[in-house]
Amino acid sequence: xxxxxxxxxxxxxxxxxxxxxxxxxxxxxxxxxxxxxxxxxxxxxxxxxxxxxxxxxxxxxxxxxxxxxxxxxxxxxxxxxxxxxxxxxxxxxxxxxxxxxxxxxxxxxxxxxxxxxxxxxxxxxxxxxxxxxxxxxxxxxxxxxxxxxxxxxxxxxxxxxxxxxxxxxxxxxxxxxxxxxxxxxxxxxxxxxxxxxxxxxxxxxxxxxxxxxxxxxxxxxxxxxxxxxxxxxxxxxxxxxxxxxxxxxxxxxxxxxxxxxxxxxxxxxxxxxxxxxxxxxxxxxxxxxxxxxxxxxxxxxxxxxxxxxxxxxxxxxxxxxxxxxxxxxxxxxxxxxxxxxxxxxxxxxxxxxxxxxxxxxxxxxxxxxxxxxxxxxxxxxxxxxxxxxxxxxxxxxxxxxxxxxxxxxxxxxxxxxxxxxxxxxxxxxxxxxxxxxxxxxxxxxxxxxxxxxxxxxxxxxxxxxxxxxxxxxxxxxxxxxxxxxxxxxxxxxxxxxxxxxxxxxxxxxxxxxxxxxxxxxxxxxxxxxxxxxxxxxxxxxxxxxxxxxxxxxxxxxxxxxxxxxxxxxxxxxxx
Numbered sequence: 001x002x003x004x005x006x007x008x009x010x011x012x013x014x015x016x017x018x019x020x021x022x023x024x025x026x027x028x029x030x031x032x033x034x035x036x037x038x039x040x041x042x043x044x045x046x047x048x049x050x051x052x053x054x055x056x057x058x059x060x061x062x063x064x065x066x067x068x069x070x071x072x073x074x075x076x077x078x079x080x081x082x083x084x085x086x087x088x089x090x091x092x093x094x095x096x097x098x099x100x101x102x103x104x105x106x107x108x109x110x111x112x113x114x115x116x117x118x119x120x121x122x123x124x125x126x127x128x129x130x131x132x133x134x135x136x137x138x139x140x141x142x143x144x145x146x147x148x149x150x151x152x153x154x155x156x157x158x159x160x161x162x163x164x165x166x167x168x169x170x171x172x173x174x175x176x177x178x179x180x181x182x183x184x185x186x187x188x189x190x191x192x193x194x195x196x197x198x199x200x201x202x203x204x205x206x207x208x209x210x211x212x213x214x215x216x217x218x219x220x221x222x223x224x225x226x227x228x229x230x231x232x233x234x235x236x237x238x239x240x241x242x243x244x245x246x247x248x249x250x251x252x253x254x255x256x257x258x259x260x261x262x263x264x265x266x267x268x269x270x271x272x273x274x275x276x277x278x279x280x281x282x283x284x285x286x287x288x289x290x291x292x293x294x295x296x297x298x299x300x301x302x303x304x305x306x307x308x309x310x311x312x313x314x315x316x317x318x319x320x321x322x323x324x325x326x327x328x329x330x331x332x333x334x335x336x337x338x339x340x341x342x343x344x345x346x347x348x349x350x351x352x353x354x355x356x357x358x359x360x361x362x363x364x365x366x367x368x369x370x371x372x373x374x375x376x377x378x379x380x381x382x383x384x385x386x387x388x389x390x391x392x393x394x395x396x397x398x399x400x401x402x403x404x405x406x407x408x409x410x411x412x413x414x415x416x417x418x419x420x421x422x423x424x425x426x427x428x429x430x431x432x433x434x435x436x437x438x439x440x441x442x443x444x445x446x447x448x449x450x451x452x453x454x455x456x457x458x459x460x461x462x463x464x465x466x467x468x469x470x471x472x473x474x475x476x477x478x479x480x481x482x483x484x485x486x487x488x489x490x491x492x493x494x495x496x497x498x499x500x501x502x503x504x505x506x507x508x509x510x511x512x513x514x515x516x517x518x519x520x521x522x523x524x525x526x527x528x529x530x531x532x533x534x535x536x537x538x539x540x541x542x543x544x545x546x547x548x549x550x551x552x553x554x555x556x557x558x559x560x561x562x563x564x565x566x567x568x569x570x571x572x573x574x575x
Contacts, residue, residue, distance in 0.1 A: 018345035019153030064172035078161030180185035269300035374510035385417035415441030417573030480515025
């Protein structure tokens with residue numbers, strides 16, 4: 001009697017057909033209702049929004065194509081490897097043996113639960129990301145949904161094989177998310193701090209202006225931009241380190257150690273790069289500095305990747321990994337047990353189609369409905385801009401109009417509102433207070449972290465503190481604000497001069513005043529998420545010189561604020 005393995009092609013085919021149906025429904029959602037934030041990229045497609053980041057140099061995410069290719073290769077490698085392992089363990093089946101129980105019943109639907117859960121969770125998470133105008137959340141939702149499709153079509157074997165490749169795609173997210181969280185700026189400043197200390201220890205005089213390092217005589221001027229801060233190299237090298245650790249070790253503990261090792265190495269590599277540029281420019285002028293800048297771009301890679309490989313070698317020597325026995329028992333794949341067609345995959349696909357259709361209808365109404373939020377400041381008659389600030393403060397201050405730059409209008413959404421003036425004291429024109437209000441539109445991208453603008457304008461942030469300003473005439477009622485100590489170094493006839501200033505900022509919502517960008521960000525996201533509210537937040541900033549001390553600078557701010565605050569900010573937002 002000839003012994004043949006049982007055929008399972010009908011069951012596999014039905015699962016993949018069901019996965020294709022669910023994929024079509026998911027594609028419609030992510031394509032036509034994938035992106036709710038139109039401030040910088042005018043598209044409703046999440047696929048276009050993500051792919052645009054990989055082609056746009058300003059997004060610092062051109063490595064996304066490489067991450068996508070590596071993820072595809074990892075998926076193919078894992079699936080092929082598991083298929084070969086399964087083939088090596090196939091046992092002949094007696095054709096006269098009792099056939100397996102027909103599929104169906106609760107056991108069959110339980111086998112579909114992981115896929116169904118991932119598909120439903122992906123759609124739900126995308127709905128949250130869309131309502132909160134956070135496309136990155138929707139990208140994570142897309143990855144979860146994709147895993148559910150592969151689990152539905154290929155069973156447990158494909159599900160296991162796809163976990164790491166899809167997780168690896170997170171490294172293809174736009175790097176600006178690190179700046180939104182403040183990490184990119186923090187890393188840039190730490191690289192500048194270390195470079196300044198080392199240069200001073202080597203008796204090299206360097207001036208600092210924000211993230212710029214300038215020679216006192218003007219021989220060179222280098223800006224520690226994003227590419228030199230370590231954010232780009234950190235993301236790329238973290239992805240590479242995780243990949244190398246994944247391919248070299250089976251234990252997730254060792255893989256995590258390899259990943260963590262790249263963080264201090266990236267910082268070290270970028271400090272070495274900046275120091276090399278300074279030393280080269282000091283020795284041979286700007287030409288040598290530019291040459292060192294180009295060469296050390298590869299030098300960072302050598303330092304980081306070399307250190308990671310050395311760490312892997314050390315782990316292999318001192319903490320060798322126990323090999324998994326070749327005969328280890330593998331849990332059977334549910335697709336291997338199925339030998340007949342089943343209705344369960346199509347039931348899951350039908351459910352996803354219904355949920356996707358309902359979600360598209362809801363998101364369509366959400367995009368068409370007027371913003372449910374309110375405005376936290378007094379509006380001008382045009383309904384777009386904040387009310388115009390006073391032209392005079394008594395007989396002591398005059399308000400000079402401060403124009404909005406063409407760059408600001410070009411990069412911010414068109415429904416962003418502005419109102420700003422520079423107040424100058426009559427008795428001493430050197431005493432000035434800049435007051436600016438930026439009012440967001442429906443799109444959350446109207447407002448970003450104030451620290452990014454200040455550093456980009458050449459200011460160095462020396463510290464910050466929490467502060468509470470009192471409402472005019474009501475000392476017992478205050479609102480929170482953040483005050484930054486900023487300074488700029490300039491070279492004059494008498495040598496290096498440090499120009500200090502104080503910058504205060506806060507965010508005014510319809511119901512609350514937030515003293516930090518993080519507080520505003522999470523409050524706004526929560527309102528969009530739970531109430532479908534898109535409040536027009538106002539970002540208020542004040543800046544003045546602090547040459548005569550912080551107390552005098554705060555007094556000037558208070559003087560201007562007492563006269564202007566009642567014109568644009570209500571004592572109790574929401575009333």
